Structures are given as structure tokens and as C-alpha cells.
Amino acid sequence: MFPSAFEYHRPSSVQEAVQLLANNPEAKVLAGGHSLLPAMKLRLAAPAALVDIGRIPGLRGIQVSGDGSVVIGALTTYLDLLDSGELRQGYPIIAETANVVGDPHVRARGTLGGSLAHCDPAADFTAVMLALNASVKAVGTGGERIIPVDDLFVGLLTTSLNPDEIITEIHLPAVGGRKLGMAYEKHAHPASGYAVVGVAAVIEIDGNTAKSVRIGVTGAPEYAKRATAAENALTGQQLTADAIAQAANVATEGLGELNGDVYASPEYRAHLVRVMTRRALTRAAGLS
């Protein structure tokens, strides 16, 4: 099964890549290719040109600063994330999640930047990056800007990136002296491995209290969103099983219409959102 024919471009710099995108409105960016190539083989996508950013130097790697803030290059693979001992110290949720993306072969090729730019409704890292309050650096012909992940996902397979913009870095905030508890709970489709529902929770813990809470949900909503009602319900509360259960009960509020397909109805997904939220919060709070 071949994709449709396309023009192939292999730029050697980000500037060259964004210029190619500006000049070829029908072009798509190729990173690891593990969402794009399967779609092209099924002819769900047939871009006239591919801009292969896979060899641009400097886009792959993980830098952790002394304050715990992290810069991850967009071409960093899931396997790189899984193997980073340094990242595991402040942000263990990343290795935990990388270990449940796809399978070993997908993890060797798929990239974090590609996942966020693709914005698949069943991706794992979209939810995790929302919970971590991450932001991305986007570079286009007009310059560069920082986009909080909160403002990145705007629709099904749709981001707020301009057509000539490429994500070059993912930024995680400084941990500083904060105590962060975090967990990702995924109900994977047994055949595809994609998230039927996935919930990422990050709690800033002050003593026994949830000082702040961020929850990202994937699989159920049209695109990954924050469960703000559940966040608000738990913020400022003592971290008890009861408080977590009450927060989880309102986890679907504000997520909009939920996805339904032959495998899982919207009602079932709503149930899974509540269950996965409770599990993720429980583990993030250190209560499991």
C-alpha cells in the first residue's frame, strides 16, 4: 500500500523548513511519520508535498535546568523520553506515559512535537502536556512565539499553529521547591492501543492539601481538554479519598460533547473519564 505521490523536501534548517511551508500551502510536515504515514497509506491524507524536518540539527534532545524546568526538542522520540533518567526525577509522568504510547516500534519513531502538532483525539501526550502546564515554541516565517498548550489544541486534529509554523521545542515549567504529584491513567483500546480515555493529573501538594490541580483528558472529548470542574472541586481541599471522589464525579463537566464509536459510546466514555480521573488523582496524591 503506497501513499499518493508527493514532492519530497528535506530542509537542513528550521528557517528553510518554514519557508518551504509558506511556499507550499498543500505541504505537510513529516517528523517521525507515525501518524501521517499511516493516514497517507490509507489515502485519508494525500499532501502534495512533504517537508521532512527529521534531519534538522538541534531539534532532538532533553535539557533539564537546575530549577527543574525542562526543554524538550520537538523531534525527541518517545523512546528518548522513556530513557531519560534526568527527566524521570522531576517529571516521572513523562516516562510513565511514553511507556504506554503505541508499541516499542512506534516509540522508536514517534515524536513529542509531532504528537502535539497532530492533535489526535486519542493521543496520550496531549492530555499529559495540558496537566503539566507545558508550552511550545513555534517558529514561522514571521518569527517565533511561545504558545501555552492550553491555547494549542483548538479542534479535532486542529491546533492554533499557523500553516507555516513548526513546533521546535516543548517547555515544562520549573519545579522549584514545589512538591508535585502526578499520574497518567489510560484505558487503552485492546486492539489499537490508543486511549479510549486517558486522564493525566498533576497536583501541587502542600502538606496534605491540594494547592493547585491540573487535569488533562484525552480520548473522550473532541480533542484533549482540561477537566476544569474537577480541578476546581479539588483545589484547596484536603487530599482525601472522599474529596477525590467528589472531584472525579464532575470530571466530564465542561468537556463538551463526548466521542462515541462502535467500541465505546459517549455514556461509556463519560463513565471512564470519572473512573480514570479518580485513579489518576488518587495516585498523584500518593494515596494508592
Next chain:
Amino acid sequence: MAETTTAPAKVAVSMTVNGKQYTAEVEPRMLLVHFLRETLGLTGTHVGCDTSSCGACVVHMNGESVKSCTVLAVQADGAEITTIEGLGQDGQLHPVQEGFWEMHGLQCGYCTPGMIMTGAALLKRNPNPTEEEIRHALEGNLCRCTGYQNIVRAIQYAADKMRG
């Protein structure tokens, strides 16, 4: 008048496959698995599902296991590729291949090249995997005959043998 389209320009690729250097001109849309099977004649790597699910096409690219049906040949330009044909050395089976033989890790054999390449990649990363870790590593490889039991045993056999 009918619209005419010209085929996109071919691209030169060169890669090392099983220790041998190859160079060819390919269409950009050519998948690595087709390059291996059709251009190089290395038909040990199989095409199963064609939708990035089954893992029959797994090869090693720069030391990591990849699905060669989901990599363009142009993306593998300059890479080191190992296929099932290149796994054994000096006429000796690789321990994972031997494990599949000894533990009856196959029936029809269609998934076997991908299973073996996956097992070999796992043992390079993790020489002493638990059964659970082996099963987790096999999540991207489908077998419709064996029920996986003997595939897991074959990889355990190889792990034991490689540890000496």
C-alpha cells in the same frame, strides 16, 4: 484536455543493509519495506497488515526496532538497517532464532521475522526481561497461530542463552 501530472523527482538514497552498502534512486513515496523486498530482494521482511499494526515488517534501523512499512525509504537514507537475513552471524543462528526453533515459537511463520527482530531488540535493551516485560515488548507484533506462549518462551530461551 486531460490534466497531465508529472511524477515527482526521484531521490537518491544510500543505506547500509546487513553490513552492505546500497545506493538507489527511489520515488519519495516508496516505503522502506518495499525498498528492502523489491529493490534489494530481501524478502525475509514481511508485509502483514499494511496499516502499522502487525509488526511483520519490523527491522532494526540505527539499532532500534521500527516498522519498515511506516518509514519512507528516503527517511532511512544514511541509516544502518538490519533485517532478519542479517541477524545471524557466520552461519550461526542468532540466539532468538535458535529460541524460536527450540521452543516451537511459530506455526505458519508469517509473523516470525518481525517477532524475532523485536525479541532481539528487546534483549539488547533489557538482557533479563520478566515475562511481563516480554509481553509488553511484543505489543506491536501480532501472531494469529501460536497464542504467543511459545514466542515468549523462545525469547526467554534466548535471554538465558545470551546471559550464558
